[in-house]
Amino acid sequence: MGLFTKRKRRPSRRAEAKALKHKAGLEAKLVARNDRKSRRAEARTQRKVAKAQIAAYQAEEKAADKLAAKAERDPFSPGQVKKYLGVARILIPVLAPLAYRAATYVRGQLDVRRAQQLGIGIDQLGDYAGHGGRLQARIANTEAALEKVSGEGKADDTRSFVGTTKERLESLSAAVRTADQMPAARRRAVHTAVSSELAGLEADVLARLGVR
Known part of the structure; x- marks a missing residue:
């Protein structure tokens, strides 16, 4: 059969190769x-991930800045409280004597005014304390x-x-002293009755002294 098999021509082999x-x-x-294409797609994905991370970092930084600014504005934030305490430690030794003298002066003025309203000396003010003073x-x-x-007569x-x-x-x-131990409503009622009767006695005494 080899005798009848056709060999491939060289040009055909060359064309096939x-x-x-x-x-x-x-x-x-x-x-x-x-x-x-795969590398470009991977690069695009990496760029997107990087952008998302950068955006997240920027958002976190912005939020932190806002919190810091709010803390600075908040007068009772931990940072501000620390500042107040630091200032207080410096100022208290200086201001405490001044505050005491100011409080003493104000209390003295209030005592003088109350004594004037009651028509008594300031040294008698302690004798007329309480609701019925x-x-x-x-x-x-x-x-x-x-x-x-x-x-006079x-x-x-x-x-x-x-x-x-x-x-x-x-x-x-005696009625006023007793009323000091009563509930508020009864005490006020007693004080009103005493004040009304006392006004009449005051007027009678002033009339005896020639004051109309």
């Missing part, structure tokens, strides 16, 4: 092209005026007026 070489070249180009001061002032009435009606008024003032003083 050329075709195979061309095919291999195309395949290599295709692989290279796919490889370049104002009424007790009025009673004391009326008793002092009553002593003047007693010294020896007539029977004057002595009777002085005696009766003194007893009434003592009763009113």
Whole structure:
């Protein structure tokens, strides 16, 4: 059979080899092209990831800046409190004596004003403390005026007026002292009644002294 088998001609073998070489070249180009596309896609992905990370870092930094700015504005933030404490440690030894003197002066002025309102000396202010202090001061002032009435006249009606008024003032003083132990509503009611009666006694004493 070998006698009848046709051999391939040399030009055909050369063409076949050329075709195979061309095919291999195309395949290599295709692989290279796919490889370049893959690398480009991978590079794009990496760039996107890098951008996302940068954006996240920038957002975190911006949020941290906002928190820091808010903390600076907040007067009671830990940082500000530390500053206050540091300043206080420096200023307290200097300001404490000044504050004490200022408080003492203000308290003295308030005591003077209260004593003037009650019509008593400032040294007597402690004797008229409590809820009924104002009424007790009025009673004391009326008793002092009553002593003047007693010294100005020896007539029977004057002595009777002085005696009766003194007893009434003592009763009113006892009522005020008792009211200090009562609930607020009852105490106010007693004080109102005492003030009303005391106003009448004050007017009578002033009339005896010639004051209208």
